[in-house]
Amino acid sequence: MVKRIFLPVFFGAFTVLGVLQIQSRSDLALAKTSAFGKKILVIGHRGASGHRPEHTLESYTLAIEQGADFIEPDVVSTKDGILVARHENEISETTDVAAKFPQRKTEKTIDGRKISGWFTEDFTLAEIKQLRAKERLAKRSHDHDGKFAIPTLDEVIELAKKEGVKRGRTIGVYIETKHPTYFRAIGLPLEPTLLKTLNTQGWKDFSAPVIIQSFELSNLREMSQVTDVRLVLLFDEGDKRPFDFTSKRDQRTYQDLLKPEELKRLAGFLYGIGPSKRLIVPADKTGRLLKPTALVANAHQAGLRVHAYTFRSDPDYLAEDYKGDPEKEYRQFAELGVDGVFTDFPDHAVKVLK
Numbered sequence: 001m002v003k004r005i006f007l008p009v010f011f012g013a014f015t016v017l018g019v020l021q022i023q024s025r026s027d028l029a030l031a032k033t034s035a036f037g038k039k040i041l042v043i044g045h046r047g048a049s050g051h052r053p054e055h056t057l058e059s060y061t062l063a064i065e066q067g068a069d070f071i072e073p074d075v076v077s078t079k080d081g082i083l084v085a086r087h088e089n090e091i092s093e094t095t096d097v098a099a100k101f102p103q104r105k106t107e108k109t110i111d112g113r114k115i116s117g118w119f120t121e122d123f124t125l126a127e128i129k130q131l132r133a134k135e136r137l138a139k140r141s142h143d144h145d146g147k148f149a150i151p152t153l154d155e156v157i158e159l160a161k162k163e164g165v166k167r168g169r170t171i172g173v174y175i176e177t178k179h180p181t182y183f184r185a186i187g188l189p190l191e192p193t194l195l196k197t198l199n200t201q202g203w204k205d206f207s208a209p210v211i212i213q214s215f216e217l218s219n220l221r222e223m224s225q226v227t228d229v230r231l232v233l234l235f236d237e238g239d240k241r242p243f244d245f246t247s248k249r250d251q252r253t254y255q256d257l258l259k260p261e262e263l264k265r266l267a268g269f270l271y272g273i274g275p276s277k278r279l280i281v282p283a284d285k286t287g288r289l290l291k292p293t294a295l296v297a298n299a300h301q302a303g304l305r306v307h308a309y310t311f312r313s314d315p316d317y318l319a320e321d322y323k324g325d326p327e328k329e330y331r332q333f334a335e336l337g338v339d340g341v342f343t344d345f346p347d348h349a350v351k352v353l354k
Contacts, residue, residue, distance in 0.1 A: 121183070266302070267302045327351065
């Protein structure tokens with residue numbers, strides 16, 4: 001029997017009466033072979049974003065058609081507190097906002113960086129719905145620019161449930177909170193709305209088809225006290241650190257958190273980690289791949305799943321060692337024991353991993 005303690009947890013101006021389980025998330029993680037009994041999860045990164053403009057219902061639908069186990073929406077907030085699927089709150093690269101609202105351009109400091117552009121938090125949902133998505137990368141197809149709307153998180157979840165019924169299999173939703181410290185600071189915290197949405201869907205426990213991910217640690221730790229859904233900390237490369245650490249003058253970096261003893265601490269409330277591929281298979285300054293690290297083994301020893309990002313088949317993103325064959329990359333990471341892959345091309349991943 002798991003002992004539970006009820007306690008208040010604060011998200012900005014919000015207080016949630018939550019449940020803290022005195023059983024480590026690593027125990028729960030080790031109790032399951034994988035989220036849905038598959039060896040390696042295929043996570044449609046922003047949908048099938050190698051084929052369709054990212055974070056659109058059409059991109060997510062294609063990822064599901066191609067066999068993805070999860071679709072991955074990043075969420076940011078509108079002015080009226082609605083969560084929408086965008087990789088960044090600055091949306092000029094992925095929408096036609098500059099043409100439709102030219103007067104709304106402004107400059108803000110996001111996670112310590114000054115950025116000029118158009119930001120979701122300056123628009124109501126009704127205004128966001130006037131926009132249409134476009135392909136972010138110049139070398140990918142722009143045939144679908146201007147065709148697809150910007151979905152809300154609720155619409156993404158409803159799509160996953162509808163497609164799951166249609167196809168007779170569970171479609172998971174892997175949600176990333178973008179810039180949580182920033183949104184909390186401007187009075188639009190992401191977490192209360194996100195958890196309320198999941199609770200409404202009945203997604204409250206470890207077995208729910210949802211995973212929450214973040215590049216920041218504080219919001220994951222706080223959410224672990226009020227929900228039992230699976231939580232994953234994302235890891236960047238180099239000497240970078242979570243922005244919540246920077247804002248609190250905590251000098252620890254992602255590299256510090258990857259030490260075996262730190263991974264064991266994280267396993268007390270996390271389901272897994274989401275490291276950059278180069279933290280598993282490093283590369284030198286020329287891009288040539290080096291000997292794999294012990295990260296996967298260390299994480300598994302701590303009881304954590306490992307979902308690596310981001311797999312892209314485009315020549316510009318594929319290491320020369322694979323000689324233009326993206327299947328070689330999937331095979332290498334499968335042999336190294338990863339539990340999931342974030343991919344822009346779910347069709348390529350499914351072909352190899354399933």
